[in-house]
Amino acid sequence: MLIIILRRLLQAVMVLLFVALISFLIFRFVGNPVESLLGQEATVAQRAALENALGLNDPIYEQYANFVWRALQFDFGNSYRGALPVAELIALRLPATLELAITSAIFAVIFGVITGIYTAINRGSMMTNFILSTSLVGVSLPTFLIGVLLIWLFSVELNWLPSFGRGEVVDLGWWTTGYLTVSGLKSLILPSITLGLYQMTLIMRLTRAEMLEVLRQDYIRLAVALGQSKRQVYFFHALPNILIPVITITGLQLGSVIAFAIITETVFQWPGVGLLFINAVYFVDIPVMSAYLLLVGFAFVVINLVVDLLYLLIDPRLRDGQLRKEV
């Protein structure tokens, strides 16, 4: 058991080192530090001096080790554009993205589970067919278009909800939150729907499939036969059984939600790390790009690791080698 955990941890570290390698390569070779520091007129001697000073003549593995070592201390250098240490910049922007991701995940889970259960219980009804087909429309349109259409309908035509930004945020010192003000909450609605729609459809379909599976099981039939009310059966027997896979999927998707937030943040001018990254790409702000990459990689690896270890604790059958049921 301990060996499996250690092995899994080691693998996670290897993955992170690889992500760091890609990030390092971008930092080192896409944005040539010498070119950007000296300009075209620099002499060969000036170049050589700077290369030495920056350690660019050290063996590449040493440079990589240095990069990882600095990354461990959250030192990613300064953003060219924001004139701040990249770590500080990301720390400033992270709350916006996390609040958006969490809100959209909550939205996706709640509505996904409810509609999933509903469509499983009421198979073939008009409403079920309607929900199933509209959800497909939702995943058949690109996210940015859904965002723009929502803005058009709810901000411009109906004037109900704000079209951009986070509204008023409360600064807690280490965190800025939009959860504590009315305008902050209102501002969350449209971006969360835009970001969460795809996940919601996934969760709905998964819930529905799991629910149908569970409803076929003998113990459910037995409970019904014993005269328990349908509602009781659904919510006390069936639901707990499907929640584990649903929550697992949601957790695993959190990493890609953060990445897909790039689009939502662009459409809604949401001041999170996704918008920071897009602007870094436009302004060729290499330190920000490579740090963002590491951040997403880190988030994903940690989530994966936690899920795997939880599975290991919950389901002893998995301890002999293969970890997680592939999903």
Place this chain on the structure above:
Amino acid sequence: MRRFLQSDFFYDFSNTPVAVVSFVVFMVIILAAVFANFIAPNNPFDPASLNLMNGFTPPMQANEFTGEVFLMGTDDQGRDLFSTILYGLRISLFVGIMAVMLAMVMGVTLGLIAGYLGGWLDTLIMRFADIQMTFPSILVAMLIYGVAKGVLPPDLRYEMSIAVLIVSIGLSEWVPFARTVRGSTLVEREKEYITAAKMIGLSKRQIMLLHVLPNVLSPVLVIATITFALAIIAEATLSFLGVGVPTTKPSLGTLIRIGQDFLFSGEWWILLFPALTLLALALSINLFGDWLRDTLNPKLK
């Protein structure tokens, strides 16, 4: 046996209206794109044939300067929207198909190797899959785009942008293929017919390709259809972020990006028709894929 299966398959198909309709819609779109140069009244990719004064002509109304009439109107550059959609479909479909092929070949090969050979190779491939999952298609595309832009001359930008789209979407979608094939392979590996094949001395490669592969293909087909829809939407999304094909040779996604600029100003057709086409395409693939999944694997229903 095979014929029986096929007829069963076909029976199910012809008795599922959703499947039939979505398949027909899908085929119509494919054919329209393939024969675009016969159907389309204009060639919107030939800049010399365009007349800027035709810009913003509403559908089925004569342009106030030139008097020309267009079925679906024109866009901001005076391109006939109907023709542009047909030509744009070609790009979108090409990108989608190539990306799926890339993802499928990569995913199936790696999945087979991981599942059948196992051991350290299995661990390596699956951890690699983990890394891949860390980089969603958007990030991969922006990275490849950023690197390619620096390396390749601007004359190749058009070819490059298509290649970037294919590689980045393909690369980010191989993991589901690999995981599924690996899972199925693990099951098949233990079956008797494989043991038999081993006994008669077939090589590992032969067993993988001739015996394991055919038996794990049906889930691959299902994933391929879903990935195809994903790829077409991903192409549109990347165009929105400025990574897609240039506006002079627009794909469906690029057209939608252009069209959304005119959402508030009343020129609804520039957004509506490309968006509807994309919706019809993605929806028909998704619906067909759903049916395919239910039919090929009733347990997943």
Place this chain on the structure above:
Amino acid sequence: MLKHLLVSAAILSVSLTSASAETIRWARAGDSITMDPHAQNEGPTHTLSHQIYDSLLQRDMAGSIIPSLATEWAALPNNPSVWRFKLRQGVTFHDGAKFDSEDVVFSLNRAKADGSEMKELLSSVKEVRAVDAYTVDIETNGANPLLVNNLTNMFIMDKGWSESNNVMTPHDVAKGETNFATMNTNGTGAFMLVSRAVDEKTVLKANPNYWGKDIYPNQVTEIIYTPIQSSATRVAALLSGEVDLIQDVPVQDLGRVESSSGLKLATAAQNRVIFLGVDTANGPTADLRVRQAMNIAINRDSIKKVVMRGQSDPTGVIMPPFVNGWTEDLNKYPKYDVKMAKDLMAQAGYSNGFDIVLNCPNDRYVNDEAICQAVVGMMAQIGINVTLDAKPKAQHFPIAKGGESDFYMLGWGVPTFDSHYIFNFLVHTQTENRGSWNPTGYSNADVDAMIVSLESETDLAKRDATIAKIWAEIQKAQMYLPIHNQVLNWGMRDNIEFDVQPEDQPHFQFLKFK
């Protein structure tokens, strides 16, 4: 607990809305690049700096020069190469430090230092001297009668503050440098920086000790500046009342803004010309006949009608009408003539055309990418196969400036309102401190000499004649293909009274509420 939170949230939102009466929520597409006032010579950057910093003299909302930190200025009667400025007394910086001649001398020298993008504007300045605490002399190399025109964006910083924060020189943005002044300010202007998050939100509040308190309306107490990149989102924000003023209304949405109740449009010609630069040194475009053919193959009228929806002023010269040297005659644009263009191409030996890449920004000028796209079609008519390469401005400008491009789009505003500014940046041969935006390979020693002579010519009639001569040379060489002058459209709440400033620079101390 939850109830408590909700109550406090409600209180918070009430207190937030009640203060908003004199708050102006202002949005445009892009953010300022840096708060260091000398590090960039770029429109949006200067616009934000203008709220915080003052220059010696400024342009009002109509574009005429009015006093700012200097109250009077004149060339010395006995020595025309020295300008004497009388400074305003009793002005303090935001941190309370006194403003005097030391600060002016320091700031102008700082603007001439390495890393400054403002130094070309001061290339004629020999020395800046403090005569007494409130008098400054600027000596130029030979008399420069139009020196004051170059000072309207030349912001004054506090010497003491710059010393103690080690920002004695501007940071070089192109080299990725930053300094304390990138994010911190200490000006004498009408507004003080409260907070700034790059690309996110910048908050300014009225300066209670502003020297112009009794001179200008000063009705705005707070500015919330938000860059909104997506034009659809930006317009939506205005239409739904989330912002009060946007500077760049997309032309297709003008009708919608105008017809919305509670909103109005303010329109004015902008001091900015849009044109295409062509490589004159290498390739097919080195042949003058090819450039002439390209020039008459551009259908400026249809660009105006369709792409710009009437919101542009087609021109035949790369000079907005505000500029000294502009004439009706120069402004006349050539007749669109495909046949003649084809003839010229044939004469040059390119009857089968050639391939070229057009570099174009896609987030800087009004409909920049759409204009380029239209040009691709027009060039195709005469056989030139153009590949369009549209990029965000941060990537486009280094390409356009660096000479890597054979064919590129550029827009040029003229803050000095004088032709010399155009010549010095766009026409003079590329050298250390001149011609930095002339990558076309055009180099004419006579023209260079004439450009330099403008800086010290005191006889204005003679100077204007030289300007006309230089323009004649430019029109002959055709290294630039003019397209049009931009028209500005500011969308705002209809309770705001605010003139559109021809440099696209709102100065909020002038804004009045109805």
